Amino acid sequence: MQKQRSLLALIAVLFVAAIVILNQVEMRLGLDLQGGSQLTIQVRPSEDVRTITPEVMEAVQSVVRNRVDGLGVAEPIVQTVGDDRILVQLPGISDPEQAERVLGGTAQLDFRKEVRNPELNAEVNVRRQELSDLLLKQVNLEQEGNAEAIEANKAAIAQKQEQINELSGRLYERTGLTGKNLEYADPQPAQAGNLWNVGLEFDAEGGRLFADLTKELAGTGRTLGIFLDDRLISSPVVGAEFAETGITGGRAVIQGRFTAQEANDLAVQLRGGALPVPVEIVENRTVGATLGRDSIDRSIYAGIGGLVLVLIFMAVYYRLPGVIADIALTIYAVLTLASFALLGVTLTLPGIAGFILSIGMAVDANVLIFERTREELRSGKSLYRSVESGFYRAFSSILDSNVTTLIACGALFWFGAGLVRGFALTLAIGVLVSMFTAITCSRSLMFFAIGIDEFRKPELFCPDLTTVNKA
Numbered sequence: 265m266q267k268q269r270s271l272l273a274l275i276a277v278l279f280v281a282a283i284v285i286l287n288q289v290e291m292r293l294g295l296d297l298q299g300g301s302q303l304t305i306q307v308r309p310s311e312d313v314r315t316i317t318p319e320v321m322e323a324v325q326s327v328v329r330n331r332v333d334g335l336g337v338a339e340p341i342v343q344t345v346g347d348d349r350i351l352v353q354l355p356g357i358s359d360p361e362q363a364e365r366v367l368g369g370t371a372q373l374d375f376r377k378e379v380r381n382p383e384l385n386a387e388v389n390v391r392r393q394e395l396s397d398l399l400l401k402q403v404n405l406e407q408e409g410n411a412e413a414i415e416a417n418k419a420a421i422a423q424k425q426e427q428i429n430e431l432s433g434r435l436y437e438r439t440g441l442t443g444k445n446l447e448y449a450d451p452q453p454a455q456a457g458n459l460w461n462v463g464l465e466f467d468a469e470g471g472r473l474f475a476d477l478t479k480e481l482a483g484t485g486r487t488l489g490i491f492l493d494d495r496l497i498s499s500p501v502v503g504a505e506f507a508e509t510g511i512t513g514g515r516a517v518i519q520g521r522f523t524a525q526e527a528n529d530l531a532v533q534l535r536g537g538a539l540p541v542p543v544e545i546v547e548n549r550t551v552g553a554t555l556g557r558d559s560i561d562r563s564i565y566a567g568i569g570g571l572v573l574v575l576i577f578m579a580v581y582y583r584l585p586g587v588i589a590d591i592a593l594t595i596y597a598v599l600t601l602a603s604f605a606l607l608g609v610t611l612t613l614p615g616i617a618g619f620i621l622s623i624g625m626a627v628d629a630n631v632l633i634f635e636r637t638r639e640e641l642r643s644g645k646s647l648y649r650s651v652e653s654g655f656y657r658a659f660s661s662i663l664d665s666n667v668t669t670l671i672a673c674g675a676l677f678w679f680g681a682g683l684v685r686g687f688a689l690t691l692a693i694g695v696l697v698s699m700f701t702a703i704t705c706s707r708s709l710m711f712f713a714i715g716i717d718e719f720r721k722p723e724l725f726c727p728d729l730t731t732v733n734k735a
Contacts, residue, residue, distance in 0.1 A: 268715070271708040279595055282602035289605040294612030294686065295341070295355035295551070301363055304547035305350040313541045316348045323540045325350055331366050334532035341683070349546075355610065360548050366529050368545045372493050373443035373534060375516075376436035377477060378486040388431045395424045425495075432496040436489035439477050445470025449534035451527035452517065460527035462518040462534070471514025478502045479510030490518050492530070567620060571597075574627060582634050584724040588709045589630040596626050596701040600694050607693070614687035622694020625669065629702035632658040634725075641726045647714055650725070655707050662702060666695050 295302075307316050307324050321344055328350055329342045341353040357363055378385070398421045405414045448465040466474055481488055483504030490498040498519045502511070522530065575593065578586035600619065604611065611619075637654030645653065669691070676688035713719040 268708045268711045271704060272712060275595065275705050275708065279598060282598045285602040285605055286598070291601070291605050292608060292610040293355070294610050294615065294683070295353050296613050297611060298356055299551050300353065300355040301357040301360035302547070302549055302551050303352045303354070303360070303363060303367060303545055304345070305352065305367065306544045306546045307348045307350065308542040308544060310541050316541070320541060321348070321350070324543065327539050328352060328367055330535065331532055334535055335363065335366060350543075353551075360550055362525070362529065364545045364548050366532050368543055372539075373446070374438060374491050375441040375474070375477060376438050376489040376491060377481055378435055378489060378499075379437050380486070381435060384431060384435050388428060388435055391424060391428045391431060395421065395428060398424055429495050432489065432491075433494065436491070436496070439473065441466075441470060441473040441477060443534060445473065446534055449531040451522075451524065451531050453524075454519070458523070460522045460524050462522065462527050462530050464516045464518065464534070466514040466516070468514070471512070474514060474516060475510035475512045477510070478506050479508070482506040482510065490516075492518075567616075570620075571623070574623075578627070578630070582631075583727060584713060584719060585630075585634045585637065585710065588706060588713060589627070589634070591709060592630065592701045592706040593623070593626060595705055596698055597623065599701065600697045603693050603697060604690065609689060609693070610686060611690070612683050612686050614683045615690040618687040618689070618691035619694055622691055622698055625666070625695060626698035626702060628665070629658075629662045629698060630706055632661055633702070633706065638726045641722055647720060647722050647725065650722075651710050651714060655703070655710075659703065662699065666699050669695050 305324075305328065307321060309316055313320055325342060325344060329340075332340045332342055332352065332354065335354070335357075340355070341351070343351050345351045352363075352367060354360075354363055398417060402414070402417050402421065405417055445466045446464060447467045447470075450463050452461045452463045453459075454461050478488065482502040483506075485501065487499040487501050489496055490500075500519065518530075571593075575590045578589045578593075580586065582589065600622065603609075604619075609615065633654050635654075636658045637650050640650035640653045640657075641647070673688040673692035673695070677685050677692070680688060
């Protein structure tokens with residue numbers, strides 16, 4: 265009895281903790297329940313890739329999915345639509361423009377070395393100075409609020425930037441060190457101001473190329489050009505102290521005067537890889553909950569109604585064990601939902617289906633136990649022995665059933681994608697929790713009940729026991 269009381273105390277603690285978690289941690293909902301952003305990406309051919317083949321679409325989809333993962337979106341959907349479009353659904357994204365920037369950018373990064381051309385270098389410096397003047401002028405215009413002058417100055421800035429890019433393309437020479445050599449990229453705060461940099465870490469080949477490149481440029485006055493999408497974003501000078509070995513260690517920093525958001529977006533793009541072909545966001549729209557509030561409410565009412573009917577059936581048909589199963593089932597539901605919240609599971613319609621299916625399996629486990637217990641009572645065993653045998657004999661069937669379900673969940677999660685994985689995850693968590701509540705919770709409550717004189721009556725566990733014994 266002491267052991268049963270200890271287990272019941274543990275279950276009570278877990279139950280209270282689960283309620284606290286449900287009150288403190290907000291449940292994450294999928295696109296069909298809470299809405300989000302939906303983007304349609306059009307894949308375009310290029311000079312190098314003139315035909316969009318299934319292999320090209322697969323490569324683009326892989327890069328897009330990597331970038332979506334970098335955004336930290338739960339349960340996203342990335343799928344091919346037709347021959348040259350990709351549909352991306354992002355549940356709960358509040359800034360669809362950020363998603364468009366991250367998913368649509370090509371992020372082709374390469375490192376180039378400055379060639380010896382004093383005239384061209386001087387022209388670039390002149391254009392840069394002119395660009396700086398325009399940027400300063402832009403700040404003053406925005407303070408004055410002259411909309412027409414602001415737009416005109418923006419156009420001048422864009423034109424000046426294009427001139428610098430064109431001149432820079434001639435001033436710098438490609439070295440073969442590109443974004444394909446990246447292993448990691450992350451945003452880093454700059455030493456001064458509110459600006460941010462992007463830190464890079466190369467693979468072994470990239471680290472060697474970077475060391476050779478910086479060794480060649482060290483102390484010469486020539487700069488290292490860091491280009492993103494053929495645009496010069498940083499041109500640091502390599503100090504003479506690196507003339508013997510170059511900068512080793514395979515690390516570099518892009519100093520592009522980024523904001524925190526821009527640095528994070530660029531890091532996500534670089535980590536996700538460069539797109540093999542140009543893409544264009546042809547549709548970006550915010551979508552509401554697919555099911556709609558009315559449908560969600562009706563689904564919740566249907567679920568509660570079904571659960572109440574099951575609780576009533578268990579109590580009427582199985583008497584005292586049925587009431588105990590109802591208590592265990594309630595504990596199961598609370599523990600499972602708390603597990604979803606704690607593990608960050610995103611609930612979608614298939615996910616809810618997996619949860620409801622696991623409720624059925626939890627009930628099924630109790631039914632197996634109670635039927636075994638009735639068989640033992642009808643064979644003439646004592647109440648204690650019948651309950652003990654009921655759990656012992658039913659355990660192998662419950663274990664086999666749940667293990668095969670977990671194997672199926674594993675296969676669905678491993679090979680499936682999107683909503684299918686959500687269904688597999690919620691079902692697997694529900695099965696694991698149901699095993700705990702059916703074996704531990706129901707068992708402890710049953711033995712605790714038969715330890716009380718008022719409940720130690722075989723007819724409360726098997727209503728037709730007297731008739732059977734008489735026959």
